[in-house]
Amino acid sequence: MTKTRRRKKRTHVPDTPDPSKKGDPKTFVLRRGKHAALLADLEMDVRRMMLPNTALNLQESRRNVLKDFVQGPTLSLRILSYSLMRDTMFQSMFPSINVAKVRLAACQRVVLLALDKATGVIRLRHYTISLAPSGLRKGLKGLLQRSSLPDMSSMQDVAEFMTRGGYGSESEGEEAEASRVTLGQDLGKGNAAGRASRVRLHEVGPRLELQLMKVEEGLCSGAVLYHAL
Numbered sequence: 001m002t003k004t005r006r007r008k009k010r011t012h013v014p015d016t017p018d019p020s021k022k023g024d025p026k027t028f029v030l031r032r033g034k035h036a037a038l039l040a041d042l043e044m045d046v047r048r049m050m051l052p053n054t055a056l057n058l059q060e061s062r063r064n065v066l067k068d069f070v071q072g073p074t075l076s077l078r079i080l081s082y083s084l085m086r087d088t089m090f091q092s093m094f095p096s097i098n099v100a101k102v103r104l105a106a107c108q109r110v111v112l113l114a115l116d117k118a119t120g121v122i123r124l125r126h127y128t129i130s131l132a133p134s135g136l137r138k139g140l141k142g143l144l145q146r147s148s149l150p151d152m153s154s155m156q157d158v159a160e161f162m163t164r165g166g167y168g169s170e171s172e173g174e175e176a177e178a179s180r181v182t183l184g185q186d187l188g189k190g191n192a193a194g195r196a197s198r199v200r201l202h203e204v205g206p207r208l209e210l211q212l213m214k215v216e217e218g219l220c221s222g223a224v225l226y227h228a229l
Helices: 036-052 138-145 158-166
Strands: 110-116 121-133 180-182 196-204 209-210 214-216 222-225
Touching: none
Parallel strands: none
Antiparallel strands: 110 121, 121 196, 121 209, 180 196, 214 222
């Protein structure tokens, strides 16, 4: 007697994914085929840009094929030009600033750069930063900004110092609204956290007008990446 094999029929219905429970999209950044050495650096820069929802240290092998990584859809893009993170030259000359952790007292100078797109000229200005309490009488503001107390031995009351020499109330018109900031940290000399202070920039030089002529891959050597002539 011939035995028949039992075949289990699938009777369950697959679960329908709930769109509301879908997490953040995940990505892989990888390169294929022959490429220049700089493309590996560009790959790492793009991975850092896509963090935290991409694999920064993705383990790749020559035996990998596309189906090992992701599902569709697929976008094929041609890179017309690019700059690496390390190639943003002016930013690389200065330490990076973590806005959430920076000590405001350490921010004492600023370099401003402006690019004229029509001529390609880069204008550089160098300033020192000063702070003064906002909304105070001039006399009180001057007293707070001094490193030592003034001689008031000849005065009957501190109010005499406040009213002497035209130290009356400061008119609101003297302070531009755009220059007022609310401080997140105590900086001394009347500049307290949570209170308004006025920011001023004082140009100290040098003042430069620059034009990029050539970019080389190495230190005065290597492939010419850009030439203005």
